Amino acid sequence: MADIEVGPELRASAGVARALGGELAGPxxxxxxxxxxxxxxxxxxxxxxxxxxxxxxxxxxxxxLQKRLVDTGVKLETSAEAHSRTERALVSGWKEGVQ
Structure with a gap:
């Protein structure tokens, strides 16, 4: 059974939000x-x-606005991590059930 993984979009969105927040400080x-x-x-x-x-x-x-962008990036990354953990736990459970 193939592993299920979080798509790169969620993590990419997190990175973009954090980057925008960081880049906004200078201007x-x-x-x-x-x-x-x-x-x-x-x-x-x-x-x-x-x-x-x-x-x-x-x-x-x-x-x-700057703080909100950075916070949004952190929350998106946290969500991606939680999603990955849940999917790994499900896949592990399925593999154990199949054996």
């Missing part, structure tokens, strides 16, 4: 820094304060 930080710099250069202009506020307000949702 988010760069955007924060650039926004703060630009806002600082516009001191005295009404748009300067608005730009600074915009930069501060986007930190929370972008950080939450």
């Amino acid at each position: 988010v930080k760069a955007a924060q820094d650039a926004t703060a710099t630009a806002a600082g250069q516009l001191t005295g202009w009404s748009v300067g304060g608005a730009l600074a506020q915009l930069g501060r307000e986007w930190v929370t949702p972008l950080s939450a």
Whole structure:
């Protein structure tokens, strides 16, 4: 009897989600820094304060998105591992029953 295995798609999806979460950190930080710099250069202009506020307000949702992507990757990998364990246990049980 052939072994049953989890398809590569679930693990690939986990890897993609984790990678996206990891790659998002740099651009988010760069955007924060650039926004703060630009806002600082516009001191005295009404748009300067608005730009600074915009930069501060986007930190929370972008950080939450990054964390969610990483967490999703971890959960997908955990699901793939649980699925594999279950399938191995089933195959083992079937093999024992056949003998």
